[in-house]
Amino acid sequence: MSGFDGRPQKAAQTERLLTPANVVTFCRILLVPVFVVAFLSPWPEWFGIADLTAEWKSLIAAAIFIIISCTDWVDGYLARSRGEVTDFGKFMDPLADKILVAAALLALVEQQVLPSWPVLIILAREFIVSGVRMVAASKGEVIAASWYGKAKTVLQILAIILFLVKDFFFPPQGDDAIHNPLYLVSWAVMLTALVLTIASMVDYLVKARGVLGIGRGARTGSSDGLPETTVERSRRLSTAPFEEQSYALAASVVERASERALTVATAESLTGGMIASALTAVPGSSVAVRGGVVSYATAVKHEALGVDDELLAQAGPVDEEVALEMARGARRALLSDVAVAVTGIAGPGGAEPGKPVGTVWMALSSPWEERAELFCFEGDRAEVREQTVRAALEGLFEVCDGAASAICPFD
Secondary structure, three states, X not given: OOOOOOOOEXXXXXXXXOOHHHHHHHHHXXXXXXXXXXXXXXXXXXXXXXXXXXXXXXXXXXXXXXXXXXXXXXXXXHHHHOOOOOHHHHHHHHHHHHHHHHHHHHHHHHOOOOOHHHHHHHHHHHHHHHHHHHHHHHOOOOOOOOHHHHHHHHHHHHHHHHXXXXXXXXXXXXXXXHHOHHHHHHHHHHHHHHHXXXXXXXXXXXXXXXXHOOOOOOOXXXXXXXXXXXXXXXXXXXXXXXXXXXXXXXXXXXXXXHHOOOOEEEEEOOOOOHHHHHHHOOOOHHHOEEEEEEOOOHHHHHHHHOOOHHHHHHHOOXXXXXHHHHHHHHHHHHOOOEEEEEEEOOOOOOOEOOEOOOEEEEEEEOOXXXXXXXXXXXXXXXXXXXXXXXXXHHHHHHHHHOHHHHHOOOO
16 A cells, blocks of 8 residues: 555455456356357367257257356356455456357357348447447546346347247248247347337437537536536535535435435444434435444444454554444444445544554445545544545445446446
8 A cells, every 4th residue: 555645545455356256257258259159160060960950059059148148147146245346347247248249149140140230230339338438437427327228238138049049949931930939029129129229329328418518418517618527526626615525425425326226324433423414414315324323432333333342452443344344334233235434543642653643444335345445634633534524425426326337237
């Protein structure tokens, strides 16, 4: 970790690349060529089973495709249940899905099962949406996935499976494919998927109109009249009075948690309830805010939040693992989806070797993400507490904002 400079220092910060979830994602990508070979190549002849019909070969390819598709649920479950949602996983998981779907669609075109125009629509949408998200990310914006994106991915996968197996269950009779019931069902699902594909693309463009400079953006307020990005808003708030900062950040947390149908809770030591106070100052916050535990005394951290008393005795209350256990305890005690915990030294006294005044550990806990960050804030007691509140609210917002992609990465 770098020195104490007021910037967050990630705790346990080196994300493990080869988590079980990421290994499953890698395997999914590596199995895509297996599916393509099973579907396109004359492998029955290679193994001396030339009697195996094309219909059986397609069925076997469909089974491989289904197995690969199901691994997406497996890696998502592993990442959330083990608290190992990584940035690498967030990037690779949806990419693996796109590789699988694109490979399957192109294979169907190669076998003349599908015409090329549905595939062109689907691939064009992926390029456009990826470009929009890249531009948004460069400006500090995150565009959340909608249900259109989730539904279109599921329907695309279902349509591919139906096209693969249709001739096995209803062998073709000459060129009269129109009388194959599964052929009609396959096209009905594919056309529905195409409608949702286009709808999800339009949804992204509408959400990103401010970032792209199309019409009026969702956020306004920059000095030149252009939509205000998250980075610009953060810079503006950094010079605003604390009350304005905390209210704006708390309102963002409540709004995003409400959108995601999430509940939040707090466990506070040095801030003594200031984070919960900021959240509950927002009208309508009762929809998302479960409550908070003010565990100012060390004993209360153990009694109310379940922090291990041996850990407290050995490490002291200002510690990474203590902060994590406080966050877990708040989630457990208040039955919330997301919890933030802060513990630190606000001053003027209380400094310890290696822990000067301003040292603060903040931890966040949710089913899809768990992390701790170390800060060393400068200023007097009030300033340290105010900076801690801001950091905690920003952390809550990030976790709530990332909930959709973590829970279901389809876009």
